[in-house]
Amino acid sequence: EPEVTQTPSHQVTQMGQEVILRCVPISNHLYFYWYRQILGQKVEFLVSFYNNEISEKSEIFDDQFSVERPDGSNFTLKIRSTKLEDSAMYFCASGPASGFGNTIYFGEGSWLTVV
Amino acid sequence: AQSVAQPEDQVNVAEGNPLTVKCTYSVSGNPYLFWYVQYPNRGLQFLLKYITGDNLVKGSYGFEAEFNKSQTSFHLKKPSALVSDSALYFCADNSGYALNFGKGTSLLVTP
Numbered sequence: 417e418p419e420v421t422q423t424p425s426h427q428v429t430q431m432g433q434e435v436i437l438r439c440v441p442i443s444n445h446l447y448f449y450w451y452r453q454i455l456g457q458k459v460e461f462l463v464s465f466y467n468n469e470i471s472e473k474s475e476i477f478d479d480q481f482s483v484e485r486p487d488g489s490n491f492t493l494k495i496r497s498t499k500l501e502d503s504a505m506y507f508c509a510s511g512p513a514s515g516f517g518n519t520i521y522f523g524e525g526s527w528l529t530v531v
Numbered sequence: 532a533q534s535v536a537q538p539e540d541q542v543n544v545a546e547g548n549p550l551t552v553k554c555t556y557s558v559s560g561n562p563y564l565f566w567y568v569q570y571p572n573r574g575l576q577f578l579l580k581y582i583t584g585d586n587l588v589k590g591s592y593g594f595e596a597e598f599n600k601s602q603t604s605f606h607l608k609k610p611s612a613l614v615s616d617s618a619l620y621f622c623a624d625n626s627g628y629a630l631n632f633g634k635g636t637s638l639l640v641t642p
Contacts, residue, residue: 464629507574520625523574
């Protein structure tokens with residue numbers, strides 16, 4: 417069964433460093449997402465991406481965040497200058513269509529620890 | 532605002548007993564409701580969803596959920612719990628541009 421894959425599974429970085437989290441969405445999907453889950457809290461939407469541009473973003477997704485689809489398969493989340501509060505599990509997800517009842521499939525997550 | 536609520540932080544049930552994990556929704560317009568499960572150190576796995584039609588929705592691993600419009604609920608159920616069902620369960624609404632998750636309910640099934 418096709419699945420979303422994410423790398424790295426765990427990354428430790430120093431505050432102020434740049435981090436890139438990588439994802440390979442399911443191959444025939446068109447919509448890509450990043451979510452995050454701070455330890456003990458709910459899963460929160462960050463950004464959605466379609467047709468090589470951001471389609472929606474939350475208040476969390478400020479100027480320190482960016483997303484890119486550098487080639488036909490990868491989808492990346494860059495955090496420019498990490499802060500302690502960026503420590504969280506980051507989930508990539510993909511779906512064949514957008515919202516309104518369409519199923520979104522998640523990767524296993526990248527656990528980011530900022531020290 | 533669209534939202535879902537999971538009133539229980541934790542549900543404990545003995546193996547073999549029926550289980551229910553509760554979810555209520557507050558959505559203007561038609562709700563599109565989902566259940567996801569997160570096993571320890573794993574990602575979110577899709578279990579089932581309600582879009583329209585039959586109020587009883589069947590999903591993966593023997594789970595089902597009942598959409599109740601009058602009570603604005605979408606409780607997750609399973610007739611006979613397994614120890615391996617122990618995990619974190621998330622209800623979500625997808626009536627907008629993205630999934631909006633509840634805070635999650637930890638299910639513990641004891642032998």
